[in-house]
Amino acid sequence: MPILIAVGVFVVLVLLWIIAVYNSLIRKRNRVQNGWHQIDVQLKRRTDLIPNLVETVKGYASHEQEVFQKVTEARAAVMNAHGPAEAAKADNMLTQTLKSLFAVVENYPTLKANEGFLKLQEELSSTENKISFSRQFYNDVVMDFNNRIQMFPSNVIAGMFGFRAAEFYSAPETDRAAPKVRF
Amino acid sequence: MAERQDLYRLISRNKWGTALFIVLFSLLLGVIGVGFGCYFGWGWRPYVLFGLGVVLYNLLMYFNSDRIALAVNGAKPAVGEGYRQLHNVVDEVAIAAGMLPPSLYVIDTLVPNAFATGRNPHRSAIAVTKGLLQMMNREELQGIIAHEMSHIRNYDILLMTVVAILGGLIILLRDVFLRWGLFFGGGRRRRSSTGRAGGQAGMILAVAGIVLAILAPLLVALIRAAISRQREFLADASGAYILRNPHGLASALEKLAGTTLKLNTASNATAHMFIANPFAKDRRTATSRFASHPALADRVRRLRSLTIPRDPADG
Numbered sequence: 001m002p003i004l005i006a007v008g009v010f011v012v013l014v015l016l017w018i019i020a021v022y023n024s025l026i027r028k029r030n031r032v033q034n035g036w037h038q039i040d041v042q043l044k045r046r047t048d049l050i051p052n053l054v055e056t057v058k059g060y061a062s063h064e065q066e067v068f069q070k071v072t073e074a075r076a077a078v079m080n081a082h083g084p085a086e087a088a089k090a091d092n093m094l095t096q097t098l099k100s101l102f103a104v105v106e107n108y109p110t111l112k113a114n115e116g117f118l119k120l121q122e123e124l125s126s127t128e129n130k131i132s133f134s135r136q137f138y139n140d141v142v143m144d145f146n147n148r149i150q151m152f153p154s155n156v157i158a159g160m161f162g163f164r165a166a167e168f169y170s171a172p173e174t175d176r177a178a179p180k181v182r183f
Numbered sequence: 184m185a186e187r188q189d190l191y192r193l194i195s196r197n198k199w200g201t202a203l204f205i206v207l208f209s210l211l212l213g214v215i216g217v218g219f220g221c222y223f224g225w226g227w228r229p230y231v232l233f234g235l236g237v238v239l240y241n242l243l244m245y246f247n248s249d250r251i252a253l254a255v256n257g258a259k260p261a262v263g264e265g266y267r268q269l270h271n272v273v274d275e276v277a278i279a280a281g282m283l284p285p286s287l288y289v290i291d292t293l294v295p296n297a298f299a300t301g302r303n304p305h306r307s308a309i310a311v312t313k314g315l316l317q318m319m320n321r322e323e324l325q326g327i328i329a330h331e332m333s334h335i336r337n338y339d340i341l342l343m344t345v346v347a348i349l350g351g352l353i354i355l356l357r358d359v360f361l362r363w364g365l366f367f368g369g370g371r372r373r374r375s376s377t378g379r380a381g382g383q384a385g386m387i388l389a390v391a392g393i394v395l396a397i398l399a400p401l402l403v404a405l406i407r408a409a410i411s412r413q414r415e416f417l418a419d420a421s422g423a424y425i426l427r428n429p430h431g432l433a434s435a436l437e438k439l440a441g442t443t444l445k446l447n448t449a450s451n452a453t454a455h456m457f458i459a460n461p462f463a464k465d466r467r468t469a470t471s472r473f474a475s476h477p478a479l480a481d482r483v484r485r486l487r488s489l490t491i492p493r494d495p496a497d498g
Contacts (some may be wrong), residue, residue: 126268130278137280
């Protein structure tokens with residue numbers, strides 16, 4: 001009789017453990033998905049800020065048409081990109097054109113001192129930071145999730161319920177050569 | 184001792200160090216309590232009531248700690264265009280830390296300092312002084328905010344409250360012990376029924392108890408300060424990890440070391456929450472055993488010697 005009770009308790013404990021691990025995996029996976037969407041939120045904010053920026057700079061440097069053109073095109077490319085590879089390339093392009101835009105601004109001291117411009121610069125700078133941090137956070141939660149999926153004994157549960165490892169966000173090659181974006 | 188330290192290991196070592204302190208602290212409490220109980224075989228009800236009183240008082244302080252801390256320091260909500268950068272920086276750090284951004288307050292003084300308050304990450308606040316905002320550049324401000332948010336994320340306010348409760352209980356027991364002990368001149372002898380050997384053991388226990396009881400407030404203050412210093416190091420390391428960059432905070436601390444202004448609204452109860460010891464005359468090297476913060480020179484040295492683990496995406 002005591003053996004039966006012991007086995008019963010053991011089975012219950014195992015079931016409870018399975019439930020706990022399963023819930024933990026769900027929670028971590030949701031965190032990964034949320035992290036991914038947070039990146040998109042910041043990217044969208046950046047594309048939203050750009051028209052305003054272009055207009056402000058145009059007000060002072062109206063003949064720098066080439067740069068404005070490039071920025072506008074790059075922005076359109078980002079908004080129309082399909083799939084993560086294209087999106088990453090377009091994103092890269094946009095960062096480059098923004099850098100040349102800010103390089104142009106260097107030649108116009110009155111623009112540099114303009115309060116509206118400074119505010120925009122702060123917003124853009126902050127958005128770049130947020131994009132960077134949200135990618136960092138995404139990689140953090142991916143690592144956390146993958147650890148749980150791959151380490152023993154939770155990998156048993158992960159396998160049972162079909163949890164698959166998530167992919168890290170990787171900076172495209174050209175990005176690594178450039179220093180952290182600081183406008 | 185500028186050894187290269189991996190951030191992960193530093194953070195975990197700090198947490199273990201703190202756990203050890205808490206255990207020692209509780210043991211101290213237990214020993215005094217047991218010595219006391221053994222010595223008298225006294226009725227326990229009044230003391231349980233007092234103990235409950237201490238716990239309740241501290242819990243009350245804890246649940247209102249944010250409102251109290253903000254009010255005492257004259258902190259006002261940080262609204263207006265002038266604080267846009269502050270809000271942006273806090274939002275950035277919140278994203279990196281995976282936390283909700285805390286409410287922001289500003290203290291109208293030129294003394295540079297900052298503190299975090301609030302019992303959990305869902306209900307928390309950070310206050311900065313105008314002096315701090317003027318003194319620090321964006322990267323340094325980011326480092327300070329990351330440090331403060333680490334305090335919130337690591338539940339340091341909760342921890343220090345528990346420590347305060349334990350400390351309060353120890354002082355309480357020691358007070359009662361001394362008062363009743365001296366008054367009754369040792370009840371053990373009257374109740375002793377185990378003969379001379381038992382009486383001698385009782386005497387040794389009594390003496391040990393009295394010595395410990397006299398030293399108790401000292402030990403409590405020492406342990407409390409040591410825990411506070413450990414958590415400051417931990418917040419430094421956590422903040423650096425969140426940003427993957429220790430230099431913003433290191434630079435900010437160096438700037439703080441250069442200033443000699445003191446904050447007059449701080450008290451012993453709130454000192455530990457500030458980014459830099461609001462009392463120290465020379466914050467660079469001064470660390471008494473009772474200081475709530477480690478010396479700024481030590482903190483800067485540890486920060487600058489951290490190696491940041493490479494991003495997993497880098498391969």
